[in-house]
Amino acid sequence: MESREMTITEFMISEQRRFPAATGEFTALLNYMRLACKRISYIVGRGSLAGALGAAGSVNVQGETQMKLDLVANDIFLRTSEYGGLVAGMVSEELDDPYQIPEEYPRGRYLLAFDPLDGSSNIDVNAPVGSIFSVLRAPRGTEPPEANDFLQPGTSQLGAGYAIYGPTTMIVLTLGRGVHGFTLDRSFGEFILTHPNLRIPAEGSEFAINASNERFWEPPVRRYVSECLAGRAGVRAKDFNMRWIASLVAEVHRILIRGGLFMYPKDTKDPGREGRLRLLYEANPMAMIVEQAGGAASTGRARILDLPPQALHQRVPLVLGARAEVERIERYHLEHDQGLDKAFQSPLFKERSLFIQE
Numbered sequence: 001m002e003s004r005e006m007t008i009t010e011f012m013i014s015e016q017r018r019f020p021a022a023t024g025e026f027t028a029l030l031n032y033m034r035l036a037c038k039r040i041s042y043i044v045g046r047g048s049l050a051g052a053l054g055a056a057g058s059v060n061v062q063g064e065t066q067m068k069l070d071l072v073a074n075d076i077f078l079r080t081s082e083y084g085g086l087v088a089g090m091v092s093e094e095l096d097d098p099y100q101i102p103e104e105y106p107r108g109r110y111l112l113a114f115d116p117l118d119g120s121s122n123i124d125v126n127a128p129v130g131s132i133f134s135v136l137r138a139p140r141g142t143e144p145p146e147a148n149d150f151l152q153p154g155t156s157q158l159g160a161g162y163a164i165y166g167p168t169t170m171i172v173l174t175l176g177r178g179v180h181g182f183t184l185d186r187s188f189g190e191f192i193l194t195h196p197n198l199r200i201p202a203e204g205s206e207f208a209i210n211a212s213n214e215r216f217w218e219p220p221v222r223r224y225v226s227e228c229l230a231g232r233a234g235v236r237a238k239d240f241n242m243r244w245i246a247s248l249v250a251e252v253h254r255i256l257i258r259g260g261l262f263m264y265p266k267d268t269k270d271p272g273r274e275g276r277l278r279l280l281y282e283a284n285p286m287a288m289i290v291e292q293a294g295g296a297a298s299t300g301r302a303r304i305l306d307l308p309p310q311a312l313h314q315r316v317p318l319v320l321g322a323r324a325e326v327e328r329i330e331r332y333h334l335e336h337d338q339g340l341d342k343a344f345q346s347p348l349f350k351e352r353s354l355f356i357q358e
Contacts, residue, residue, distance in 0.1 A: 008034055008171060008182040008191040015175055026135070026158065029086045029110055030173070033133050034191060036080040037163035037171055040073045040117070040131060041184060044165040053124055069123050070094055073116035073131065087112050088138040089145035091312050093281060098145055098312070107143075110158070111136040111150055113281040118162075119247025128166040130249025134285040135159045147312050150280060154305030160285035162249050172198070172256065172289065179256065179293040198256045200295035204322035206260030208243045208251050216267035219341065220300065220332035248277065252286050252320070256293055261321035263329070265300055275299070275317035279309050283318050296326035300333045 006014075012027045043050045052069045074094040081087055082099075085106035090099040093115045101107050112135060119129040135158045139149050161173040169184040171191055181195030207228055214222070228240040243260075245251055251262040264276045277283050287297030287304035297304040297320035307316065319329050335341045 006193040008173070008193065011180065011182070011193055012175075015177070025086055025108065026110070028084065029081070029108075029112075029135060030159065030161075032081050032084060032086070033161065034171060036077045037131055037169070038184065038189070038191075039076050039080065041163065041165050041169040043072060043076075044069065044123075044129060045169075047126065066094065067117070067120045067123055069129075070117050070120050077112075077114050077116050077131075077133075081112055084108070086110055088140075088142055089149070090114070091147075091150050091280060092116060093278060093313075098147055098150065100144055109138050109141055111138050111145060113150060113285075115278070115281045118249045118282070119245070122245070122247055122250075128164060128245060128247055128250040128253075130162050130164040130247060130253075132162045132249060132282055132285050133160065134281055134288075150312060151309040153308055154279075154284035154287055157284060157288050157305075160288040162252070162285070162289070164249050164253050166250070170195075170253070172253065174289050174292040176288075176292065179289055181256070195257075198293050200255060200290065200293045200322055201259040202294070202322055203324045204255075204260040205238060206241045206243060206254075206258070207263065207321075207325070208245070208254075208261065209263040209265075210244055210246075211242070213267055213269060216269040218266060218268075218300075218333075218336070220329065220336045221263065221265045221267075223332050223336075223341065224329050248282055248286060252290065255290070255295070255321045259322055261319070261325040263319045264317065265319060266317035273315055275315045277316060277318045279304075279307060279314045279316045280312060283316050286318075287320060290320045294323065295321050296323040298326050298330055300329055301337075 009031060012030050016022045016024060016027045043052055052072050058066045074092055078099060082101050083105045086108035087110050088107045090112040114133040116131055117129055118132055122129050136152050136156055137158060138145060159175045161171055163171045170181055172181045179198040180193060181198055182191035183194040185192050227234050227236050231239040255262060266275050283304050290297050299317045300319050319326055
């Protein structure tokens with residue numbers, strides 16, 4: 001019998017059948033995520049024709065300028081998910097407080113956290129953007145959720161995924177049993193399983209970091225990047241490539257497909273801010289995906305998924321990708337914190353740019 005392509009819906013149903021007591025509600029919620037991402041993909045694909053490019057003239061709770069498409073994508077996630085009786089409430093990068101399900105709709109037993117459009121700075125230049133989502137269980141059932149209900153560690157996630165809107169649209173999904181990628185077949189409007197069981201090589205030769213922040217990096221990060229830039233002549237004895245797309249979704253997707261490391265570390269640019277990326281709806285879902293693909297995700301000092309969230313929009317440093325590379329950076333942080341990296345902290349080294357190799 002000739003094999004046929006498996007759709008994302010068929011994949012989720014096959015996973016559901018592994019659990020005889022499953023009600024189908026979780027599968028239905030993931031189908032809503034599929035639909036929301038498909039709708040956003042259509043608008044992103046129309047670009048200027050959809051009239052959704054440019055700034056919206058407002059800022060979000062983090063003080064960031066909102067793009068028109070940020071708000072459009074946020075509304076799509078809310079409207080697609082609110083009426084089905086599957087979620088008790090939602091949190092988003094674009095909302096100050098938890099979104100309460102309208103009274104005319106029933107509430108469900110899940111919580112949804114999402115970044116509706118990651119990489120907004122790429123919108124107007126037609127570079128990759130994406131959406132990120134995380135599913136949690138509502139601790140108080142169908143009661144209207146409070147902010148504290150969402151403050152669950154990443155280990156409590158029931159599932160996580162992202163959509164990337166690039167030359168093709170893909171959804172990458174984990175339900176805690178590996179990571180699988182689905183490509184949108186535009187000929188009939190369905191996501192097809194094209195990348196089963198994605199795995200990240202333990203070691204990598206590519207890294208991504210915003211080099212413009214070099215002067216603000218902590219010594220362990222400067223040490224790691226310096227060693228990579230030294231290439232074959234340095235202690236790593238191999239050449240590395242450096243990348244930066246300014247979209248977490250695009251960076252993680254590249255790592256899943258061909259390996260490597262992504263870093264948005266803690267720095268001194270804004271001393272009052274622990275990191276740049278949001279824990280609940282950026283770092284946690286991406287950390288779950290990366291770990292399920294055999295990689296690791298850390299702040300540089302601790303596993304991301306173990307962090308107890310303190311606030312809805314809490315920011316954290318993020319280092320993720322090839323396990324051996326993440327562990328190396330954690331070791332450098334530990335040595336620095338214990339004062340064991342004296343050679344690296346010499347005055348001569350501090351005065352030189354890491355990007356000038358002598």
